[in-house]
Amino acid sequence: MDFFYNDLPSTSSSTLKEGQEDTQMLKDTDSDLSRKTSSNVWISESEEEQSSSYIDDINKKAQEMVEKINLSRTRDEEMIDSFQEKLIEKVTEMCQLMREQMYKIYEKNSSEFQRKLQSLTEVVDNCSKLNYDLLEASQALACLRSGLDIDQGSE
Template sequence: MDFFFEDLPTTSQSTPNSDHGESQSTEDIDYDSSRGKSSSLSLSMTKIQEQQTSSSIDEISRRVQDLVEKVNDSRTSDQKVMDGFQDKLVEKVSEMCQQMKEHMYTVYEKNSNDMQVKLQEVSEVLESCTKLNQELLEASQALTGLREALAISQSSEP
């Protein structure tokens, strides 16, 4: 937000008062020479005070304008710093996300290899179980055949 005080009217500008200007008659000037000296001295002092007040106000206005410009410059600088920080932060977050993805894929690959080894072991165990089951069935059939043979032979002997 920029503030500019240059275009503002100043209230300290002096304007000649028509009562003290050229409308004075020669009678007023001749009336009292000591009063005239005092009056012109008072008028000179008033003008000096008005000029000093005017220059003081102008100086304050200039200082205020300088301060406003410094604040605006500082804000612009702050915005640049924040923009740079945001850019770096976005860059770092993107970089970290990429690293996490790569690590995740590495873990996936390792887990896949481990699972493949385990699946191979399970497959071998299942194959072994199938063979054992087949052998048990054959043994059971052999025992059944043997029992039948024994039962026949015991029934044929008196």
């Protein structure tokens, strides 16, 4: 009985003949490639999902920022409106106070003006009386002179 080592089953690994080795390597390579391809497809899908998720996050954050900006603008508008209302109230108050002060000054000036006007009226009345008296005196002197001229012409 001749035994060949090639016919013996191996306990550690099976040995392949030359043609079988090439076929087995091709199968292994194809298997590895298909795993890598499916792995690459899976990675691409995963990357695509991550990318899509990342874009969604960016969109969400951008939307939140826009909402915050709009909310801030709304608050600014409300603050300006409130400021305007308070300013109008204060300006109205100040105008009323100025009007009251103006009327007080008018009253004071009016009283003083009335007093001075009364004094002026008295002075004008006195001037009129003096003018009348002066005219009477002038007429009396004119009569006296004309009487003196007559007397001097008869002498």
